[in-house]
Amino acid sequence: MIFAAGKGTRMQPLTDTRPKALVEVAGRPLIEHALDQVAGPGPLVVNTHHRAAQLESHLAGRPGVATLREEVLLETGGGLRNALPLLGTGPVLTMNADAVWTGPRARDTLLAHWRPEAMDGLLLMVPRSRALGQAGGSFALGGDGRLVRDREGLVYTGAGIVKTEGLAAFPDTVFSLRELWFAMLAEGRLSGCVHPGHWADVGTPDGIALAEAMLGQTA
Numbered sequence: 001m002i003f004a005a006g007k008g009t010r011m012q013p014l015t016d017t018r019p020k021a022l023v024e025v026a027g028r029p030l031i032e033h034a035l036d037q038v039a040g041p042g043p044l045v046v047n048t049h050h051r052a053a054q055l056e057s058h059l060a061g062r063p064g065v066a067t068l069r070e071e072v073l074l075e076t077g078g079g080l081r082n083a084l085p086l087l088g089t090g091p092v093l094t095m096n097a098d099a100v101w102t103g104p105r106a107r108d109t110l111l112a113h114w115r116p117e118a119m120d121g122l123l124l125m126v127p128r129s130r131a132l133g134q135a136g137g138s139f140a141l142g143g144d145g146r147l148v149r150d151r152e153g154l155v156y157t158g159a160g161i162v163k164t165e166g167l168a169a170f171p172d173t174v175f176s177l178r179e180l181w182f183a184m185l186a187e188g189r190l191s192g193c194v195h196p197g198h199w200a201d202v203g204t205p206d207g208i209a210l211a212e213a214m215l216g217q218t219a
Contacts, residue, residue, distance in 0.1 A: 001083055002034050004097040005049035005070045010204045011098075019051045021097045022058060025202055025211045031055065034097045035065075037106040037159065045083045046097075049073055076177035081167040089164070091116065094177065096158030100211040103197015106159040113145075113193035114161050120189040121162045121181055123147065125154035126199045132210045133201035139192060147185065147192045154192070157199050 008015030014023050021031040031046070038044065042064075048055045049070045056067045066086050074082055080094065091114075093107060106124055114122055128137060140153035166180050184190035200211035 001080055001087060001092055002031070002038065002044070002046045002095045002097050003076055003079060004031060004034075004055060005047040005052075005073060005079060006098075007050045007073070014205055015050065017051075019048070019055045021046075021055055023202070023208070025100050025208055026215050029058065030097055030100070030202060031058065033100050034095050037101060038093055038095050040107055043087055045086050047074075047079045047083065072174075074174050077167065077170060077175040077179055078173050080162075080164065080177060081170075084164060084167070087164075091161050091163045093161050094159065098202050099158050100200045100202055100215065101157075101195070101197060102199075102214065103195060106157065106195065109193060109195055110159065110161050113191075115191075116163070119184075119191040120166070120187070121160060121184045121191070123160040123181070123190070123192045124157045124195050125192045126157050126195045128155055130195075130198045131155040131157075131201070132198065132214055133203070133207040141192050141194070145191045145193070146188055147190050149185070154194065155199070157195055 004021040006020060008020030011020045011023060022029045044065045045068055046059060047068045047070055052069045059065050059067055068083050110122060110124055134155050137151055137153040138156045139147040140150035142148055166183055181190055198214050200214050201207055202211050
């Protein structure tokens with residue numbers, strides 16, 4: 001699932017006339033950069049909200065890609081649970097639509113490290129030295145690959161794999177996927193792996209130039 005339903009407030013004024021996922025970096029909309037990272041077998045859902053019709057039109061006719069409009073924003077946890085009828089009951093690869101990458105595809109790295117017998121969630125991290133536009137960390141990796149909270153640690157890239165059974169436990173319609181991660185953390189079932197390339201957060205207009213410079217330097 002690609003999360004693309006945000007209002008894009010931090011990306012204004014560019015999002016005054018388009019959804020953030022259609023803002024271009026290096027001549028391509030952000031949604032195309034995200035699709036590059038996750039494309040593969042199985043269903044793929046993109047949620048929409050702000051100027052939804054534009055993104056739905058852009059993705060219309062893509063084989064295996066469905067859009068799901070949220071009339072009320074559900075955040076990432078609520079959005080994922082809302083999409084389960086289209087995604088099925090198995091683990092889901094999730095991806096934010098506001099980043100640009102170099103190096104191996106996020107899908108490939110995550111699947112290479114995914115061990116469903118030992119984990120309920122797997123988050124793709126990147127060292128702060130290879131994360132552009134994002135200064136703070138969020139997690140650190142233990143020796144066994146399990147994650148622990150650490151503001152000085154690795155940066156979360158917005159990509160991961162989660163088992164979805166735990167979503168049923170949340171009573172609210174609107175909630176963050178972080179709530180599911182914290183439940184997994186408490187049980188020692190949230191793991192991490194490191195993206196070998198570079199990663200740029202494109203949540204603001206300033207992030208566009210950073211991302212394009214990164215792509216130019218590492219092409």
